[in-house]
Amino acid sequence: MGILPCLALVYKKIVPLIISSKDNNYKAQQQIQQENTRMALSFALGPYSSSVICRTTNINKHSHAQDLSYIRRAADLSDKSAGFTSPHPNFGCVIATRSGEVAGEGYLYAQGTKPAEGLAVEAAGERCRGATAYLNMEPGDCHWDHTAVSALVQAGITRAVVGIRHPLQHLRGNAIRALRSQGLQVDVLGEDMQSKIVEEARKACLLVNLPLIYRAASRVPFSVLKYAMTLDGKIAASSGHAAWISSKLSRNRVFELRGRSDAIIVGGNTMRRDDPRLTARHGGGHMPIRIVMSQTLDLPKEANLWDLSEVSTIVVTQRGARRSFQRFLASKGVEVVEFDILNPRDVMEYFHDRGYLSILWECGGTLAASAISSGVIHKVFAFVAPKIIGGKNAPSPVGELGMVEMSQALDLIDVCFEQVGPDMLISGFLQPIPDLTPTIPSEDETFAIDPTVIPFESSIIFFYKTWDPYGAFSNFSPHPIQMPDEDSNYATWSSVEHYYQANKFLGISNPMAQDCIEQIKLAKSPEEAARMGRLTQRRHPNLVRSDWESVKIDVMYRALKCKFSIYPHLNSMLLSTAGSVLVEASPHDLFWGGGRDGEGLNYLGRLLMQLRSEFLGESPAASESTCLAL
Numbered sequence: 260m261g262i263l264p265c266l267a268l269v270y271k272k273i274v275p276l277i278i279s280s281k282d283n284n285y286k287a288q289q290q291i292q293q294e295n296t297r298m299a300l301s302f303a304l305g306p307y308s309s310s311v312i313c314r315t316t317n318i319n320k321h322s323h324a325q326d327l328s329y330i331r332r333a334a335d336l337s338d339k340s341a342g343f344t345s346p347h348p349n350f351g352c353v354i355a356t357r358s359g360e361v362a363g364e365g366y367l368y369a370q371g372t373k374p375a376e377g378l379a380v381e382a383a384g385e386r387c388r389g390a391t392a393y394l395n396m397e398p399g400d401c402h403w404d405h406t407a408v409s410a411l412v413q414a415g416i417t418r419a420v421v422g423i424r425h426p427l428q429h430l431r432g433n434a435i436r437a438l439r440s441q442g443l444q445v446d447v448l449g450e451d452m453q454s455k456i457v458e459e460a461r462k463a464c465l466l467v468n469l470p471l472i473y474r475a476a477s478r479v480p481f482s483v484l485k486y487a488m489t490l491d492g493k494i495a496a497s498s499g500h501a502a503w504i505s506s507k508l509s510r511n512r513v514f515e516l517r518g519r520s521d522a523i524i525v526g527g528n529t530m531r532r533d534d535p536r537l538t539a540r541h542g543g544g545h546m547p548i549r550i551v552m553s554q555t556l557d558l559p560k561e562a563n564l565w566d567l568s569e570v571s572t573i574v575v576t577q578r579g580a581r582r583s584f585q586r587f588l589a590s591k592g593v594e595v596v597e598f599d600i601l602n603p604r605d606v607m608e609y610f611h612d613r614g615y616l617s618i619l620w621e622c623g624g625t626l627a628a629s630a631i632s633s634g635v636i637h638k639v640f641a642f643v644a645p646k647i648i649g650g651k652n653a654p655s656p657v658g659e660l661g662m663v664e665m666s667q668a669l670d671l672i673d674v675c676f677e678q679v680g681p682d683m684l685i686s687g688f689l690q691p692i693p694d695l696t697p698t699i700p701s702e703d704e705t706f707a708i709d710p711t712v713i714p715f716e717s718s719i720i721f722f723y724k725t726w727d728p729y730g731a732f733s734n735f736s737p738h739p740i741q742m743p744d745e746d747s748n749y750a751t752w753s754s755v756e757h758y759y760q761a762n763k764f765l766g767i768s769n770p771m772a773q774d775c776i777e778q779i780k781l782a783k784s785p786e787e788a789a790r791m792g793r794l795t796q797r798r799h800p801n802l803v804r805s806d807w808e809s810v811k812i813d814v815m816y817r818a819l820k821c822k823f824s825i826y827p828h829l830n831s832m833l834l835s836t837a838g839s840v841l842v843e844a845s846p847h848d849l850f851w852g853g854g855r856d857g858e859g860l861n862y863l864g865r866l867l868m869q870l871r872s873e874f875l876g877e878s879p880a881a882s883e884s885t886c887l888a889l
């Protein structure tokens with residue numbers, strides 16, 4: 260998915276408004292405020308534009324604008340529970356009758372409460388019959404109880420418009436498939452409806468669930484670095500005094516940001532210097548946990564953060580640091596977590612595993628630099644106050660990053676400018692919004708290999724180690740095959756891997772190559788065969804046949820074809836996966852495997868799908884079987 264740079268929109272929409280604020284026109288001021296609030300809520304939604312491509316037949320241009328306005332409405336609704344649903348997504352649902360009237364609405368309030376779809380259906384009652392449901396995001400059927408899907412189906416909804424597919428891979432596509440199988444027409448933005456304005460509405464849906472999307476892709480909580488600085492780039496005076504740089508209005512915005520986060524994090528120094536409270540004080544709402552990162556644990560005994568009457572505090576530190584102080588903290592009820600090496604990535608991975616969805620970093624420049632360097636910061640909110648404090652040693656928002664040339668500077672993506680009282684809030688992403696299209700490479704391509712696979716709709720079966728549920732698909736599985744050699748004499752190979760590795764050295768006249776083939780054939784395990792083959796290839800590249808790169812896929816194909824032809828139970832297992840994408844989940848092998856994040860080419864999975872398709876008679880055989888039954 261391409262990211263629409265909001266900078267252009269910003270210049271078009273915000274700058275003229277800011278200029279108009281210079282005169283005393285009250286209406287213009289109000290307009291600015293309304294526009295800025297809207298911008299704040301929706302971050303970067305652009306104006307509607309014209310050309311529209313609909314892949315579905317019965318959506319016309321007229322209803323299209325209505326579809327998009329209701330999907331945005333569903334996104335806005337879903338955002339009402341930001342902070343409360345964590346770590347679950349924000350879900351909103353709008354039900355509109357055939358004549359285009361809103362019949363019911365709902366949003367998921369918190370984990371375990373009634374789904375948005377259920378609430379909307381209840382509100383709409385009988386008016387659901389033949390109506391369209393607008394969902395900012397595909398429901399996630401975590402417990403396999405189909406609650407959201409059943410609510411829509413039983414109420415008589417006939418069409419659903421979905422903003423984005425579920426960000427979690429194991430849930431992605433399930434509800435859409437279930438709705439379609441129940442006869443509903445499901446239109447997914449960006450797939451069944453495409454245009455610039457569809458992309459903008461889709462982006463609104465992405466934005467309300469950004470924390471989940473980033474968390475799913477990066478395996479750390481969505482992390483936002485927020486700071487307030489003077490116009491001359493200082494976050495405190497040289498003395499360390501920092502209260503206050505930004506205006507009250509800006510600080511109220513910070514309370515809102517805190518209310519959307521699971522935790523606020525500061526470094527030991529900010530705690531020592533500011534004695535912060537780090538609470539969300541915007542009137543009700545969610546209260547985030549406070550986290551202090553301190554290596555030395557040289558922290559004061561009297562501190563606001565040790566007052567747990569409103570919310571708890573966690574101190575993360577270096578293993579073994581100041582045991583007596585740790586005991587003191589424990590006596591106060593403060594949780595202490597020790598790390599072998601205290602660094603932002605390990606800390607973030609730890610909080611990810613504890614289920615945290617989003618974290619607001621309100622630290623000084625020292626920890627901010629360390630967090631940016633470790634790649635855990637996704638977004639930046641910088642409040643710039645029109646003040647100058649000066650001071651050679653006054654701290655700045657980001658410490659040492661080790662960069663020496665301006666060309667190394669990190670460019671923010673999707674930058675937004677917003678005036679908050681006298682201050683300017685500049686926000687932008689340090690990392691692009693992760694793509695929600697399937698992570699397995701080229702699913703369209705997979706469809707070409709195996710027509711039983713439907714792009715976007717297919718479930719994914721991962722296999723890797725032979726003891727895994729589909730481990731027999733691995734070329735390391737202990738299933739001997741008989742394959743012909745150059746003289747058409749059949750030889751037995753203990754596994755596909757044995758045969759594959761030995762083929763690297765086939766046809767080379769050097770006796771070392773012949774010897775290597777024999778050794779691989781005798782290898783006691785597929786792992787040993789792989790080790791021998793790889794080592795010889797690395798140490799003696801001259802022993803590898805010159806055409807290896809161009810024939811290796813065919814070598815593997817023939818070996819797999821033999822394996823899945825001669826073992827009926829393996830053949831049945833392969834055929835039982837029809838319709839699913841097969842992926843070798845190797846995190847290391849980016850050619851045969853799918854890689855850690857779906858970046859691998861997955862050739863082993865592709866060959867298996869190709870074979871499956873051939874066995875099912877869906878595709879012609881790439882080559883005749885040359886193996887012998889054992």
Ligand SMILES: NC(=O)C1=CN([C@@H]2O[C@H](COP(=O)(O)OP(=O)(O)OC[C@H]3O[C@@H](n4cnc5c(N)ncnc54)[C@H](OP(=O)(O)O)[C@@H]3O)[C@@H](O)[C@H]2O)C=CC1
Binds near residue numbers: 554
């Ligand atoms: N205007 C604003 O928005 C803000 C201003 N400030 C101001 O900034 C100043 C403090 O800045 P700064 O000293 O940079 O404070 P930090 O919040 O960055 O704290 C730095 C401390 O974090 C701890 N730490 C733990 N792990 C790491 C790590 N891996 N890398 C780096 N630090 C780690 C250490 O604590 P320890 O020494 O305990 O081991 C370190 O000394 C104060 O004057 C404060 O008022 C602070 C926040 C926001």
Ligand SMILES: Nc1c(N[C@@H]2O[C@H](COP(=O)(O)O)[C@@H](O)[C@H]2O)[nH]c(=O)[nH]c1=O
Binds near residue numbers: 501536
């Ligand atoms: N000085 C400064 C900020 N500083 C941040 O706010 C923390 C204090 O929070 P609290 O004790 O809850 O009010 C402080 O430790 C630091 O992290 N924030 C801002 O929005 N604007 C400002 O000018």
